[in-house]
Each structure stands twice: as structure tokens, then as C-alpha cells.
Amino acid sequence: MPVSASDSEPGRSPALELVLATGNSGKLAEFRQLMAHRSPGIHLHPQSDFFSQEAEETGATFVENAIIKARHAAQLSQLPALADDSGLEVDCLAGAPGVFSRRFAGSQATDADNITCLLQRMQGVPRAQRRARFQCVLVYMRHALDPVPVICQGTWEGVVLEAPRGQQGHGYDPVFEVPARQCTAAELDMQVKNSISHRAQALQQMLERLSAL
Numbered sequence: 001m002p003v004s005a006s007d008s009e010p011g012r013s014p015a016l017e018l019v020l021a022t023g024n025s026g027k028l029a030e031f032r033q034l035m036a037h038r039s040p041g042i043h044l045h046p047q048s049d050f051f052s053q054e055a056e057e058t059g060a061t062f063v064e065n066a067i068i069k070a071r072h073a074a075q076l077s078q079l080p081a082l083a084d085d086s087g088l089e090v091d092c093l094a095g096a097p098g099v100f101s102r103r104f105a106g107s108q109a110t111d112a113d114n115i116t117c118l119l120q121r122m123q124g125v126p127r128a129q130r131r132a133r134f135q136c137v138l139v140y141m142r143h144a145l146d147p148v149p150v151i152c153q154g155t156w157e158g159v160v161l162e163a164p165r166g167q168q169g170h171g172y173d174p175v176f177e178v179p180a181r182q183c184t185a186a187e188l189d190m191q192v193k194n195s196i197s198h199r200a201q202a203l204q205q206m207l208e209r210l211s212a213l
Contacts, residue, residue: 015043016210018140021073021083023047023054024102026170034194034203042210050077057099062086062137065099067149075144082206086136086199088172090160092129093121101171115164115175122160130160134176134185136198138206150209154201158185169193 020031028046035044055072059065062085070083087101097104097118105117122130133155140150156178164174166186173185178196185193194200 015041017043017045017079018082019045019047019050019073019077019079021047021055021069021081023052024170027084030170030194030199031203033190034200035207038204039207042207044082045077045079047073047077050079057085059085059099062099062135062153063139063151066137066139066151067141070139070141070149071144071146074141074146080140080142082138082140084136084138084199084202086134088118088132088134088160088176090118090122090130090132092125092131096121111171115172118160118172119162119175122162127159131157132160132176133157134172134198136202138199138202140206140210150206150213152202152205152209154198154203154205156196156198156201 020028022028022031032044035042053076055069057065057068059068065085066083069085070081073081073083085099087098089095089098097114101114103109103114105113109117136154138152138154159177159179161175161177161184164184164186166174166184166188168188168190169186176185177183178185178188181188181192185197
């Protein structure tokens with residue numbers, strides 16, 4: 001449960017208590033790694049500390065879905081909420097899987113299922129036409145009725161490979177090649193990934209915005 005102001009060390013400002021609006025364990029671990037050294041003044045709680053019901057992602061854009069998830073988490077936890085909506089956009093698929101990245105192969109799809117579906121759709125597409133990017137939209141809401149949520153975005157350009165490589169990360173990382181590094185996101189050292197990824201970019205912007213509030 002959230003740490004109260006009285007639980008903080010004497011002479012120090014109490015931590016900012018946030019709930020992270022995700023049930024994705026890989027995403028939660030990534031956020032915690034990203035924030036470990038960037039934001040010692042923020043205490044991040046998983047939404048599972050408060051509720052198990054996922055928000056229904058009915059938005060047509062990353063922004064809409066992130067707002068839906070943040071509002072849902074803030075309402076059920078009674079804490080400020082941080083939510084992201086992220087996904088992979090592939091040029092030759094007209095931006096798909098996009099907001100459907102997590103459920104590209106179906107509502108119960110695993111990461112492996114989604115990768116298989118993606119590679120099947122791209123079979124025979126030459127490398128020059130396999131450009132793609134990860135998008136991440138982060139939304140911070142002070143409460144469920146916050147009329148001015150803070151919105152930040154990060155983009156990570158790359159190429160979709162024909163077969164997976166690497167064991168790190170989650171989602172589409174094994175087939176997302178980072179040309180400047182000549183490896184996939186799943187082959188990157190986590191410290192490196194957490195300094196250049198779409199989520200790292202969006203989070204850095206968000207922390208700068210939050211420090212100014």
C-alpha cells in the first residue's frame with residue numbers, strides 16, 4: 001500500500017506516490033528499471049496493489065488509450081496515475097499493428113504469437129521496406145477527473161527482421177533491429193536500452209514535466 005508522508009525520513013520530502021496503470025509484468029519491470037536512478041523521489045505502485053480489473057482500451061490512438069488507462073487507475077487507486085500506451089508501427093502494414101500491438105494475434109495472444117503473426121504478414125517483404133518504429137505515449141493524471149493530463153511521447157526507429165534474435169526485453173523486441181547498434185532490442189544491454197528506447201525518451205520528458213509541477 002502507499003507510503004504515507006509520515007513514513008518518510010525526517011527532513012526529507014515525502015515521495016510522490018504513483019500507480020502504474022499496467023498489468024503487463026514486463027512493462028512494470030522496465031518502468032522500475034527506468035526509474036531506479038532517474039527518480040528517487042517517486043514511489044511507483046503496480047495497479048495490482050489496488051485492483052485487478054483492466055481498463056477497456058477502446059481508443060483509436062495511443063493518446064486516447066493512455067488517458068483511458070490513467071483515468072481508470074486513478075479512480076480505482078485514489079492515487080495519481082501514470083499510464084502508457086505503446087506499440088509497433090510498421091510502414092509496409094500501413095502502421096499496423098499500432099494500438100493493437102498487444103493483441104495483434106488475438107485477445108489472448110502471447111508475445112510469441114504476435115511476433116509470428118507479424119512475420120507472416122511481412123513474409124517476402126524486402127529489408128528496404130521493413131522500416132518500423134516503436135511509439136510510446138505516457139500520460140500522468142493527478143486524479144480521475146484531471147482536466148489537463150500531462151502527455152509525453154517517445155519514438156524509436158528501426159527495422160523488422162525476418163526472424164527473432166535475442167532474449168532480453170519483451171513484446172516485439174526480438175524482431176526489432178536498431179540499425180545504429182546492429183542488433184535487436186532484445187540483444188541490447190538493458191542499461192543501453194533504457195537510455196535510448198521510446199519508453200525511456202517519453203519517461204525522461206515526463207519526469208522533467210513532473211519536476212516542474
